[in-house]
Amino acid sequence: MINYIRSLGRWGLGSFERLGRAHIFLVAMLAGVPGLFLRFSLVIQQLFSIGVLSVMLILISGLFVGMVLGLQGYNTLVDFGAEESLGVMVSLSLVRELGPVVSALLFAGRAGSALTAEIGLMKSTEQLSGMEMMAVDPIKRIIAPRFLAGIISMPLLAAIFSAVGVLGGFLVGHGLLGVDDGAFWSQMQAKTDLFEDIFNGVIKSVVFGLVVTWIALFEGYDAMPTSEGVGRATTRTVVHSAFAILGLDFVLTALMFGD
């Protein structure tokens, strides 16, 4: 029994210690961001590997999610004779919730895991240590550009996801199910508010981008420098990111739309 309590205590202390390290790491990353504006090429390289290379996944997923929303929405709305509101339903679902949340989950799976593996392997092959000994701070040179690129990429990817999703909904709603295209677009434009809906969605995706990139980079940087350690860290990135995205989504939704 005593051993059980002792191991629980050890686990608790270890978790808090890790949480503390993660926050020190966040502060160090943030301190490295201003210097990047003098060397923005480092961020552009990362925008390509983190953002651009995720576009195809986001496009295809967004299209299918939008098409499913179109189908499901039509089936429900048609019972009330409100199928012309399909555009509003699809666009609000996407810009408020599914766009930021699903694209962040996909981003964690694709870019987050890749970041963790990359940084973890750089650590295990002593590249980060080597950089420190060359008087180059790896947090400023390697970590901060990826962090900033993650924060910039996420809202753009979420916007692409939502835009393609709306198109998918339109393709199914108008092309397959015969919803009037004028009603689809005009109702969508009338009921989707720039600040209330789109702006709040963008805030969500910026927060998700920050949190997912932070988790991914920290897990890589803090990984045990072995192949098993890097593997575990990559799994943790995806799992912790998913929890963080869904938990934060509830909190942000409650704050934004909870009145």
Added chain:
Amino acid sequence: MPLIKIRDLHFNRGDRVIFDGVNIDIQRGKVTAIMGPSGTGKTTLLKLIGGQLRPDKGTIEVDGQDVHKLSHSELYELRKRMGMLFQSGALLTDIDVFDNVAFPLREHTNLPESMIRDLVLMKLQAVGLRNARRLSPNELSGGMARRVALARAVALEPMMIMYDEPFTGQDPISMGTLVNLIHRINDAMKLTSIVVSHDVAETAEIADYIYLMSGGKIIEHGSPVQLKDSGSQWVQQFMQGLPDGPVPFHYAGPDFAEDLLNPEDNA
């Protein structure tokens, strides 16, 4: 005055004592070897000198500066004058050989690209890999990677270089090349070199002075000739690579006969 002065160094990892009151002087312009069995903390010592780890007690002075009392920016300034060759080479794998050697120059100087090119080619010529400059680190053998890392370590013309196990896992030709290079570069650039190794013959060939470490302490120090003539059994076992002696062949534990007669123990 020595370039590096280590006094009363204590360092623990958890409950394990790595250094227990170590004193070392590294003389300027010389090749000093730190030798000892695996796991004696030789690499840890280099990390302590480079300020990547903090000692529990004691001081390390490099060129008159206490490494662990420097601010972050002062430490990074000092590191510009230190080179380190990691066991793996630690080359950046996403850029080619040329860009790896150019990396410290681009990070720390505002030299024009044409001059960087000339400097990189000179360094690569010195290690014999000028024509391998467009290869990626994945295409290099272990020995070649270490030579590229050596070219990179001397790119900023440092005052000293620390070599972490430079000969481990090398074929005889690469080993000979590395031994020759370390010696030649040390003399040509008037460097101070610290070689951490357990390859006795190769290290003794180039070292001016050797420190032998075991169990967190300096067991013996002196020139290679003095150590070969040492009366200590431990030194003789290490220098001649004898399988048994003061460092036992068998891992400590119960007697073999006792173990055979005790069928209860399934371990």
